[in-house]
């Protein structure tokens with residue numbers, strides 16, 4: 001049994017989209033010093049607005065005191081360059097669900113994060129962790145998946161995904177971080193495309209999109225069926241829009257690439273919506289319209 005590791009105090013998040021902001025927010029709410037890396041000031045402003053809006057929602061729902069929300073926002077710093085992450089003890093990559101983009105981030109982090117014991121984690125929904133580890137070269141034993149669920153401040157689960165190369169001590173520290181510091185509920189998941197949850201969730205969402213695409217049922221009835229008939233908090237089409245159709249497509253492609261099974265293949269409607277930049281809630285229109 002290894003000695004109890006000191007708590008993590010300095011966290012970096014790369015990518016200020018929905019997931020990166022949610023992860024930065026829960027880290028700051030846990031009192032950690034957070035640096036969020038976004039490419040330019042416009043993207044950083046958007047990320048700050050997202051975090052601020054979610055903290056305000058937390059206050060209005062009675063989950064957070066106004067002072068705590070203000071302190072959490074003060075703990076978040078926004079930087080345009082991953083070079084700012086030198087002193088971080090944990091960095092969580094949350095850029096777009098694209099293999100090349102993520103490989104590039106891991107290669108960069110292996111050079112910019114100074115401490116050899118720092119954990120380099122990915123919030124990927126589906127890309128094999130071992131590929132990201134390989135891109136991190138000598139840091140491969142410190143690489144694992146830390147997969148959060150949207151909305152991050154609300155959903156308790158974190159999948160902890162070791163690769164074949166991850167050191168046991170790194171897995172233990174990541175679990176202790178998720179559970180002890182973020183007060184999440186972690187499970188260890190296998191390093192296969194989709195890990196545990198998305199390997200089950202994405203085929204379900206794709207089936208709903210196919211059912212709608214084929215005109216077998218209306219979007220409203222498909223969603224109502226799962227909400228009223230199975231007590232899901234939201235239906236599959238509304239959930240796909242919440243996750244982002246580009247992410248659903250990216251995960252579907254990773255799953256299909258690995259398993260070659262039809263149930264993982266992206267339906268044409270999903271491909272067309274993404275090609276049209278109709279990505280769901282975040283762009284105001286996807287399977288539903290939000291305008």
Ligand code: 3HC
Nearest residue numbers: 054055057058061063125148149150151153154233234243
């Ligand atoms: N901070 C803290 N708590 C918050 C919050 C915030 N910013 N916003 C909302 N909450 C809390 C509320 O207080 C409420 O808590 P309560 O049940 O104790 O009262 C709870 O969250 C629900 O919030 P709301 O009442 O505002 O909203 P709804 O009841 O309409 O629920 C929802 C919205 C949380 C999105 C719910 O519909 C839901 O859980 N949907 C399913 C989401 C899901 O399945 N996500 C997983 C996607 S898969 C994924 O992310 C993986 C990726 O790789 C694809």
